[in-house]
Amino acid sequence: MPVPTSALPRPVRALIEAFERLPGIGPKSAARLALYLLRAPEEVTQALRDALAHLHRDVTYCQRCFHFTEADQPLCAICRDPQRDQTTICVVEDPLDVVALERTGLYTGVYHVLHGVLSPIEGVGPEDLRIRELEQRVQEGGVQEVILATNPSLEGDATAAYLVQRLKPLGVRVTRLAQGLPTGGDLEYADQTTLMRALLGRQELG
Amino acid sequence: MTEPHEPAMYLAQLHLENFRLFAYFARALPRGPLLIVGPNAQGKTSLLEAVAYLATFSSFVARTEREVIHFLALREPLAVARVRGACVRSALGNTAAEPIRLEVRIIHQARPQGGASPTRKEVLVNGVRRKLVDALGTCTAVLFVPQMLRLVDGAPELRRRFLNQSLAQVEPGYAAALAAYNRALTQRNALLKAVAEGRARAADLRVWERPLAEAAARIMQARHRALAAWNRLLLQRYRDLLNRTEPLRLVYRPALDVPEAPTQTRLFGGEEPAEPPAALLNDRQALTQHLLDRLAQRRELDLRRGNTGLGPQRDDVRFVAGGLDLAAYGSRGQVRTAVLLLKLAQAAWYTERTNSKPILLLDDLLAELDADRREELLAHFFQAGEQVLLTTTDESMYPARYRDRTEVWHLQQGQVVAAQPASGPGL
Ligand SMILES: [Zn+2]
Numbered sequence: 001m002p003v004p005t006s007a008l009p010r011p012v013r014a015l016i017e018a019f020e021r022l023p024g025i026g027p028k029s030a031a032r033l034a035l036y037l038l039r040a041p042e043e044v045t046q047a048l049r050d051a052l053a054h055l056h057r058d059v060t061y062c063q064r065c066f067h068f069t070e071a072d073q074p075l076c077a078i079c080r081d082p083q084r085d086q087t088t089i090c091v092v093e094d095p096l097d098v099v100a101l102e103r104t105g106l107y108t109g110v111y112h113v114l115h116g117v118l119s120p121i122e123g124v125g126p127e128d129l130r131i132r133e134l135e136q137r138v139q140e141g142g143v144q145e146v147i148l149a150t151n152p153s154l155e156g157d158a159t160a161a162y163l164v165q166r167l168k169p170l171g172v173r174v175t176r177l178a179q180g181l182p183t184g185g186d187l188e189y190a191d192q193t194t195l196m197r198a199l200l201g202r203q204e205l206g
Numbered sequence: 207m208t209e210p211h212e213p214a215m216y217l218a219q220l221h222l223e224n225f226r227l228f229a230y231f232a233r234a235l236p237r238g239p240l241l242i243v244g245p246n247a248q249g250k251t252s253l254l255e256a257v258a259y260l261a262t263f264s265s266f267v268a269r270t271e272r273e274v275i276h277f278l279a280l281r282e283p284l285a286v287a288r289v290r291g292a293c294v295r296s297a298l299g300n301t302a303a304e305p306i307r308l309e310v311r312i313i314h315q316a317r318p319q320g321g322a323s324p325t326r327k328e329v330l331v332n333g334v335r336r337k338l339v340d341a342l343g344t345c346t347a348v349l350f351v352p353q354m355l356r357l358v359d360g361a362p363e364l365r366r367r368f369l370n371q372s373l374a375q376v377e378p379g380y381a382a383a384l385a386a387y388n389r390a391l392t393q394r395n396a397l398l399k400a401v402a403e404g405r406a407r408a409a410d411l412r413v414w415e416r417p418l419a420e421a422a423a424r425i426m427q428a429r430h431r432a433l434a435a436w437n438r439l440l441l442q443r444y445r446d447l448l449n450r451t452e453p454l455r456l457v458y459r460p461a462l463d464v465p466e467a468p469t470q471t472r473l474f475g476g477e478e479p480a481e482p483p484a485a486l487l488n489d490r491q492a493l494t495q496h497l498l499d500r501l502a503q504r505r506e507l508d509l510r511r512g513n514t515g516l517g518p519q520r521d522d523v524r525f526v527a528g529g530l531d532l533a534a535y536g537s538r539g540q541v542r543t544a545v546l547l548l549k550l551a552q553a554a555w556y557t558e559r560t561n562s563k564p565i566l567l568l569d570d571l572l573a574e575l576d577a578d579r580r581e582e583l584l585a586h587f588f589q590a591g592e593q594v595l596l597t598t599t600d601e602s603m604y605p606a607r608y609r610d611r612t613e614v615w616h617l618q619q620g621q622v623v624a625a626q627p628a629s630g631p632g633l
Binding site: 125155162165 | 389390392393394396400405410413416
């Protein structure tokens with residue numbers, strides 16, 4: 001329900017509109033959040049203000065895998081971890097997929113975050129994703145397997161098919177997560193058992 | 207007269223909110239025939255359209271979904287038209303199954319920044335939100351509206367929409383394949399544009415052609431099989447209804463990009479459309495491979511055209527009788543009968559596929575038919591379905607012999623102003 005311009009003061013309306021731009025937030029939840037913050041104690045809004053202020057200043061991309069890292073660290077915690085197996089790279093669409101796979105506690109390799117999938121409708125081509133950088137990592141040597149863990153959607157599958165074309169000539173083993181994830185579903189929402197099964201049952205492509 | 211209560215689908219309750227001229231409408235429906243009588247523009251067709259919504263979650267009649275929402279509701283920032291029904295699929299021996307509550311919401315929402323978001327739909331089964339593709343098949347219905355006479359000689363798009371709405375109700379996976387196909391097609395077409403403008407490489411088209419070909423093969427195979435089944439039923443059950451000599455045949459014209467078999471020229475200048483390549487259509491793997499090869503071969507051509515020149519979005523169907531294409535050579539009466547035969551075949555096919563007769567929705571069926579023809583066709587329709595909803599402007603056209611088994615509603619401006627329940631035994 002749009003808020004009539006006369007019903008609430010301008011700053012409140014501005015906050016509601018800001019919330020409405022967030023994914024998954026409808027007009028009703030936006031209004032509820034804004035009114036909650038208006039009535040909340042100072043420390044709640046202060047904490048939110050600080051978190052938002054630090055977000056862009058203190059977070060950057062890992063120079064190797066493009067997952068998030070803190071600004072004073074060129075490599076993310078996973079890439080820095082000497083226990084991780086650097087010969088296996090798991091390719092995902094976005095950082096939340098890293099979080100989902102880490103939750104399984106099963107994967108010991110490293111990641112590569114594409115930051116999207118191929119989608120000509122949205123004007124996203126191969127050069128808009130971190131594909132060149134992935135190719136370089138493989139070319140530098142030492143990589144034995146690349147696991148393609150893009151979502152099982154039309155675009156995720158097409159991106160995986162594209163990556164096979166690019167990576168196979170480099171002589172690396174390329175695998176895809178096993179079927180069983182709900183089609184069109186996000187990795188992010190898959191339960192841990194399903195994700196583990198998909199990881200263990202991965203199949204070689206190409 | 208058939209054995210009482212062969213398994214059939216019926217709607218026990220219909221409940222409308224803000225649907226067309228019905229701000230509110232709620233009524234129990236009879237299990238047998240219902241005749242809805244009234245002058246034009248009183249809501250007769252809209253009632254049938256509403257029931258059809260429960261089966262296809264879309265309208266055959268409306269140009270845009272927005273138009274099914276009551277005009278007063280559309281003045282609100284959030285306008286919702288609701289169609290609710292209690293669907294029952296009766297089993298053998300007259301034991302009624304539990305009704306399934308089905309609700310379709312057509313939602314139109316104004317944006318706070320001005321402008322409108324596109325109309326969207328929600329489907330609830332027993333009160334729980336479901337994906338449209340998962341809820342299809344809960345209710346099965348066959349709709350006839352006079353606009354469907356254009357199926358024979360109108361744009362191919364009409365025939366494809368009819369095929370899609372018909373198959374989605376009973377063919378598992380059809381609607382999902384159609385959605386996947388449309389998405390892959392949009393992606394390939396967007397990439398064709400990007401390649402033509404030098405923003406992408408033609409080789410990148412390949413990754414979209416695999417899902418495109420797989421979905422296309424699934425859709426085309428389903429269409430081929432459905433049409434073959436309808437032709438079998440037309441031949442077995444309804445061969446005499448069209449012109450007493452040759453049965454109606456539906457000829458599938460899949461856009462497969464194969465050289466056509468030469469058309470047979472008949473006497474009197476008629477041309478019979480070539481039969482589809484059945485061997486290819488029956489083999490899913492070969493069909494997928496064929497489509498993949500053709501898509502790869504025609505990239506240059508498609509780049510110049512700016513879109514994909516083969517696939518189910520370019521399919522067609524011809525109506526043929528006595529070797530003649532009815533679009534060109536059919537009389538008005540033949541065209542009308544052909545479409546009604548198509549509806550009978552569709553209903554018989556649903557019965558085979560779902561083991562229960564579908565709901566029949568027949569808008570203005572009785573018009574333009576002589577009395578004998580009316581009786582003959584009605585007998586077939588009452589055999590093909592148990593719950594049969596008919597509309598007419600002229601009650602006297604309804605054959606007297608069916609009268610006492612039929613409930614009659616008189617409809618005025620969206621209100622039932624008089625109703626007579628059936629007095630005799632069911633059909
Ligand atoms: Zn990293």
